[in-house]
Amino acid sequence: MSKIWLITGASRGLGREIARAARDAGATVVATARSPAAVREAFGGEQDRLHAFALDITDAQAANAVASEAVERFGAIDVLVNNAGYAELGFFETFTEAAVRRQFDVNLFGTMNVARAVAPHMRARRSGLIVTISSVSGLVSNAGGAIYSASKFAVEGWMEGFAQELAPLGVRSLLVEPGMLRTDFMDGASARFGSIDIPDYAEAVAQYRAFVDRANGSQPGDPARLAERIVALAAQDPPPARLVFGDDARQWAGAKIDQLRQEIAQSADA
Numbered sequence: 001m002s003k004i005w006l007i008t009g010a011s012r013g014l015g016r017e018i019a020r021a022a023r024d025a026g027a028t029v030v031a032t033a034r035s036p037a038a039v040r041e042a043f044g045g046e047q048d049r050l051h052a053f054a055l056d057i058t059d060a061q062a063a064n065a066v067a068s069e070a071v072e073r074f075g076a077i078d079v080l081v082n083n084a085g086y087a088e089l090g091f092f093e094t095f096t097e098a099a100v101r102r103q104f105d106v107n108l109f110g111t112m113n114v115a116r117a118v119a120p121h122m123r124a125r126r127s128g129l130i131v132t133i134s135s136v137s138g139l140v141s142n143a144g145g146a147i148y149s150a151s152k153f154a155v156e157g158w159m160e161g162f163a164q165e166l167a168p169l170g171v172r173s174l175l176v177e178p179g180m181l182r183t184d185f186m187d188g189a190s191a192r193f194g195s196i197d198i199p200d201y202a203e204a205v206a207q208y209r210a211f212v213d214r215a216n217g218s219q220p221g222d223p224a225r226l227a228e229r230i231v232a233l234a235a236q237d238p239p240p241a242r243l244v245f246g247d248d249a250r251q252w253a254g255a256k257i258d259q260l261r262q263e264i265a266q267s268a269d270a
């Protein structure tokens, strides 16, 4: 019997590629997005093994309803891909409190909503895989990425512990930390930018925006390749706990580990 995948943020970018790759590998895909019409448009209409459902992940009730309906219609959810997310880009003090909360409402609390809705079905069957699209920004932070990184560090801390709670009950998890991917992520269609002008940061913020504008559209990472890797790893028994995707991500993560080792060694008690 084909596996059932539930994917969030499947209308565009990485989520759409994962939906495509899972479907092409024989899975039945519950492809969710704020606008199911956008999913249908992305795939040229509803298909035998690809079903579009409406799900804004900040709506916990909607997450419960979608999980229940998927289990009722298709019998189970074998793989959950918590993919939906976006970035608030810019220097910390240029964000309103509302913008910071919005970042956490989607990337952390929204992702938790969907996991909370799906995990009971997986626990009941003592089977399932939760794939969480975090980021290398969940391991490393930098100027301009403080708010986005804060939300992804939180995802990492939550999922690293939750994975250990689920494992004895037969539910696996895979944390994915991509580098820069060619999606809408840095585009005005997805990313939001700090709105408060602070002269002390003006030059650094302008340089950061120029970096984002240059990178947008020419990111090194291919989302279709990452999607294929995720589908292949999901078929492994057991799957790995982590996938750091892209040379850029492995370089940044490696440098962070080296720095941490050095700082830990220097912290030795006198």
Ligand code: NJP
Pocket: 008, 009, 010, 011, 012, 013, 014, 015, 033, 034, 035, 038, 055, 056, 057, 058, 083, 084, 085, 086, 087, 106, 110, 133, 134, 135, 136, 137, 177, 178, 179, 180, 181, 182, 183, 184, 185, 186, 189, 190, 191, 219
């Ligand atoms: O971005 P994009 P990606 N409820 O903008 C959906 C992470 N990542 O594919 O706006 C439900 O093309 C949105 O739906 P809609 C990143 O943090 C990326 O690159 O309604 N869905 C769209 O389908 C994120 O976790 C890079 O059309 C919501 C999708 O999310 C994941 O990869 C690097 C939603 C975003 O598509 C996918 O992002 C990295 C909500 N409330 C990690 N809000 C990178 N691209 O460089 C948004 O390390 N969506």
